[in-house]
Amino acid sequence: MRFAYKFSNLLGTVYCHGNLNFTPDGNSVISPVGNRITVFDLKNNKSETLPFAICHNITCVGLSSDGNLAVLVDEEGAALLISLLSKSVLHQFHFHKPVHSVTFSPDGRKFVITKDNVALMYHAPGRRREFNAFVLDKSYYGPYDETTCIDWTDDSKCFAIGSKDMSTWVFGAQRWANLVYYSLGGHKNCIVGCFFEANSLNLYTISRDGVLCVWKCDTELAGLKSRLPKKEIAVQKLVSEGEQDEEEESKVEEIHGKANPNQQEHGGKVKYSRTAKYFFNKEGDFNNVTAAAYHKKIHLLVTGFASGIFHLHELPDFNLIHSLSISDQYIASIAINSTGDWIAFGCSGPGLLLVWEWQSESYVLKQQGHFNNMMSLAYSPDGQHLVTGGDDGKVKVWNASNGFCFVTFTEHTSSITAVTFTSNGFVVVSASLDGTVRAFDLHRYRNFRTFTAQRLVQFSCLAVDFSGEIVCAGSQDAFDVYVWSMQTGHLLDVLAGHEGPISSISFSPSKTILATASWDKKVRLWNMSESWRTRETLSLTSDVLAVVFRPDGRELAVSTLDGQMTFWDPETASQTGCIEGRHDIQMGRRQLDKITAKQAAKGKSFTSLCYSADGQSILVGGSSKYVCIYSIEEQILLKKFEISCNLSLDAMEEYLDRRKMTEFGSLALLDEGAGDGNTIDLALPGVKRGDMSSRYFKPEIRVTCLRFSPTGRSWAATTTEGLLIYSLDSTVIFDPFELDLDITTSNVRKVLWRKEFTAAIVMAFRLNEKNLIKEVLEHVPCNEIDVVCSSLPELYVEKVLQFLASALETSQHLEFYLTWTQRLLLLHGQKLKTRSETLLPMIQSLQKSIQSRFEDVSKLCDWNRYNLKYALAISQQRGLKRSVESSISDEDSDTMEPCNKQPMEDETMHI
Template sequence: MKSDFKFSNLCGTVYKKGNLVFTPDGNSILSPVGNRVSVFDLVNNKSTTFPFEMRKNIVKIALSPQATILITVDEDGRALLVNYPRQIVLHHFNFNEKVNDIEFSPDGKYFAVTHGKQVQVWKTPGFNREFAPFVLHRVYTGHYDDILSISWSFDSKFFLTTSRDMTAHIYSLVPTEGFTHMTLGGHRDSVLGAWFSKDSKAIYTISKDGALFHWRYASVANILGQEDSDDEMNEDKADDEIAKPADRVRWRVQERHYFMQAGAKVKSCAFHQASNLLVVGFSSGIFGIWELPTFTNIHTLSISQKKIDTVAINATGEWLAFGCSQLGQLLVWEWQSESYVLKQQGHFYDMTSVAYSTDGQNIVTGGDDGKVKVWNSVSGFCYVTFSDHTSGVSAVEFAKQGQVVFSASLDGTVRAFDLVRYRNFRTFTSPTPVQFTSLAVDPSGEVICAGSMDSFEIYVWSVQTGKLLDILEGHEGPISSLGFSPTGLLLVSGSWDQTARTWDVFGRKKSIETYKHTSDVLAVAFRPDGKEIATSTLDGQISFWDVEDAKQTSLIEGRKDISGGRKANDRVTAENSASGKSFNSLCYTADGSCIIGGGNSKYVCIYDIATNILVKKFQISMNLSLDGTQEFLNSSKMTEFGSKETMVDDDDMSDLEDRLDKSMPGAASGDLSARRTRPEARTRAVRFAPTGRAWAAASTEGLLIYSLDDTIIFDPFDLEIDITPDSVLETLEGKEYLKALCMSFRLNEKPIIQKVFEGIPPKDVELVAQDLPEKYLERLLKFVGVHMENSPHVEFHLMWITRLLMAHGRYLKQNRGQFQAVFRTLQKVLGSVKEDLANLCDSNTYMLRYIITQCEKSSGASMDGVQPELLSI
């Protein structure tokens, strides 16, 4: 089995904290998700997450106007310089101060970053790796409190800063003749935003209390009017006869406006210079759009009950993006048509369970918030959310046949959801209220079983009728896990009573065998062939049992492998705090040769069953903002009152509603952004994809997807110096098809492989398939399966598949474990093509019948004798 799985995508988390940034073309938006960055393509409906991680949660990101350089800054002021097109980290840098804002100049030559009470302007680095790419241009001072925001003028010569000291300052990038540093005062609360107009003749400032000031660069006469200007000028001359004429022209307040949102503070704001569009988000979850300088309210809409943390406007001014950290919500709204372009939200609390569909295209997750979400594994978007449960969802499963999702919840119900009509069509309950902690679905989809926490029983229902068929009794502790065998004849259950049992659900003798352990059983799983059972226990062991003989075949001592990470308040290192580390989720690979496990740890482990050896260990997160990611005790952060990392030190909590703590004493779950205890890095569930090419983990960070990396541009296979793209094409033109095909696979560039593959005539397919070396067989079958999905040459691909299976059937049968993932990929593609062709034929049939019917009505005569072959369709 291949073990070179790499991080592929992050689903289930669309926004954590920080600012949102649109790309210059306005088609994509960048969102910080914890210590990673996700890019949502709004046109192609696809999301991707960058592979790099930061030390802590990201608070600010900035993208250059040419979309070449990306700078990300975390909570401690550490920054990464990233080559955006290639997603490669070029440099690490530390600003040594908490960063509130970072902005590139419109010409892309400089970027300004807040540094406490100062502003640092740096020259934009190049695209190559350099020893010291950050070159400081100048440091600007003048504020008396932390600076909150920075904005540039349209010509990149000046920039504005706002601060908690209730003022805004104007600075010039380079010394300008006749310009002096200016201060704009008058607000009664922290100034959150300040912007130049497009012609730089006006400035708009917004404070936290909802006041908007319109500033003009003019004299008193132009502001107050010509009538009373003469009197004022005479008074000024009397007071100060030596005043210079230049002192009379400066930035002055022309108008004051107020948003009039009772009881709500301004939390975020953005201004679009080209269209003079102002967007403001309030603490009440309401946002408004105003047109300046007339201050005309275009629209006001409530999108949530929580505060709006960030607002962004794309280059054209058509799309608005909003982020809400308390809900983990990301919205993109087109204000002209008043419609959503994107509306995504992750699970409000932890993600507890995950399951793959049979074709691997969809992933269903359940969370502590009681919601069931279905994600598309290709696009990374959630396309349906079911909120029928009133308590946390403990287990989810896909039906092996059909578009049906089952979920078990602590609210005492098991529900079935239809993915065609998107509705809850069946609800299963027990005679007495119990809490369900586990779930299993029969391969036929006719029977569903759920294990309870308090009655220690297993309930069996019929999916068709919804009636309770049986109650399986025998366990003496809560049921932790259930699983059906692939044949559907046996049901295995694991319990806290230190036993695992197999049940014959459809036979008279219910309990067949009891597998005794030395500790509580947390997870059970059947091998794909149904001949072996794997169980994990509280002491960190994984046991393997033979189903026929009911004997233990092997044992893996995994506590040392999964142990790792210490909490902030622990007085010991991670090595000495290994107690409680165990696997709470198990899953076999597609070929059954390996098993993957995850638990209350930052690690996910894959073991080879035959040798009981750890194949690979994955670390799900390196985010130091989470508990359980550090290995050693940092005594410099320990005080007599506890760790400094757990102490709340947030200057933004100046409002009463921010300082109120409404959580229950001792509660460790709830609103992740407001609770006093830090989230812990752990994995609640792991599952392998049916194709064997990927696996997913429901973790604290979200739904992590690891896959075999197929996006590498240059990954040669047994390459020689004389194999080049030109030589491959020359061989193809010389009609040496087998040699050209083998050379293209050794070069391993997808465009070359596709050109050679499609250049082989159909009449020569049989000969090429017969003479193909066996070491290229897996690569060719995989290529055919992937390429067939997007190619119109259906018959050509079917011919290849048929000839390869006929020529190499015996070899494939002997090594079916190695080709298991390839077979599943081919099965998925063939099923998809069959469904598409069937839908096309049905559509053409209905269209022909409609045309014939219309012809009969228009002619008034029957068409039976004219076209009998059409009427017989």
């Protein structure tokens, strides 16, 4: 239970590549992020990455018409059938070849996938209980090249597929006598999108070179004639309902089409004729159409181009509504929600996800991750926010609750190496390779301090003392540590003494001591109260990579290049423990490695350290897909987390893949032009952070920074895939504490019925069922809370506070739980101070919950106050208008009939 951390969310990556989907209600967007998918709830302003992953990057997502099921397909053709209700994997399947698109029929009975030049129609899972969820119904052949897109008619009778051979094919989903297949030409480039008109067989086709063709069919959907006699129609109806024998179900029908059918074959059958041909405004070959979407009800066509421009047209007249630019790179995917109000755009180059409301011309969602790797992160003191710094020079602040980035600072001009919060949580400080350390205000969202050295140096690490008044940064080229004042921005001192690049620095949380680590195999402790004199020097056996203080400041952890982690007492400068971590790194084999992964791991080490909130364990990570948690007292490995299973990243496979071996060696070591075009392009020498050339680059999996949440409920890691958050599973109900045979749910309710509230609370916590504890606490009258809190045993005070911290996040009884919290802290505060170090995570969790609810209530109060002011102003304005009108009417009545003048009531008093 203590280390049962599970994957919770993925931040910093909002879109990679693949198709976007809106849920049927139109309030959420499903976006593929690497080998996972993220659901962005636009109505409740929340994002959630589902807790399952596939082996490679996802290329296409098919969503069922009811929004309960989805089919995910990766680059290699492996598919997952998932339930969006239970957020679990239902079935696995492999198509053995890359799949280009997946689309469910509107009635939810079938879905079609396209691979190579074939369209395969499957029975949709979920209609009946079966062992194999992917049952093939028909295979459709016709195009000569790869297929690109699919669209269904509204009644699910037919579907159309576009191909790279510049043709569009219309197939019947059932056996129609007058429509088996139909091939449409007229384009000079590959088809990007094909769309049926609402309740019709009329078709729109769009090619990559920016040409739109309008096709009119001479037959309505009701005019399609079944080819089966009545008996066979009844049999097929039984098949759709799942009542036919398994032998008949296993028969797969193949439909072969011809590109140029004879005229006799179309005698008396469905015919298409092109009624119009339109051209988009094209500016050179680069401005090709890359994505398209069409809303049938409002006749809205959205097209995206390679230059980042998108157009909105009204069909069939092709009237231009909007033409705007959202990026300087191509638009990879477009989706429109069910009402037609919101349009989602995905740009895979910058990793941008944008939801735009075209009628009001406003953003609903605009999120973008770091363009390159994330290098550092930090938690705010209350655990509600995270700040990350990347190689793109941007500093982003994220909300840990909803997963959205709410501010981005772009003042730095080079890679960010370190970020941190001050103790009050309102200031973010960042260090960069551009030679500056900057402080950002989270109230006004501005850069209010810029710290520089006497000469241009590259800062590699950063630390801020507990008071927030002193800022220190270490350089990797000058071997010095620079000290500034936060208030004035002036350089106070330069700490010299190291003989190598400064790799890490850390302030003690309890004393005025600064620890600096360097590649010169030394850790120096500087005393801030004694004019920055060197207090101690710790000598190690290898280059020092990271140093960190324990939360209470009584211990120092150091990671070195030889894979060891040593623990020191900063008071006596004596070593208290050592952990050998080389055997637990377990690095994967890279494509260009000539040695085994086991041998390569011997030269690796942990580059990031972080103490847990209670200081009893340490979290470590490095150039590996594993994150380890060690017990400091026992000096043993407690748990190992695999942060990714994405084989699209480098250094993931632990063993050599024989399929990539040739008689001349590894396929990855061959030149680009030496083979038949199927070889892997070599990356530039020494490139690790992205290949800016046009050649192929496969990023390597690694962990650059690790941080524990101050509440101890979660930890975060910046990796190649993004910002991963692991948290404790809150759904586990049964975790007994001092459980006896007499403690049952019925006995707890009996004691509660007798109004023995303290005994009922103790029994409920021993059984430790969340719903039962909630029931018992909420049955305590408000006037009895003081008595119950004073009679609670000290052991259960901590457990009640911990439950209140979690209950405050979701409960509507805000005042009731705040009363419990206040009385417990007032009555037992002195006793809790003696164990403040162990209770710190729980107190910070309680503070986080109260602060979050305070922000929600304050926003609601401000909203109500502004509404009341507005209503009062409107009422006063109307009352003034009525009084003026009444005075004018009085004057008129005086002139017209002075003898019939009657006193009028003041209507403003009633208002």
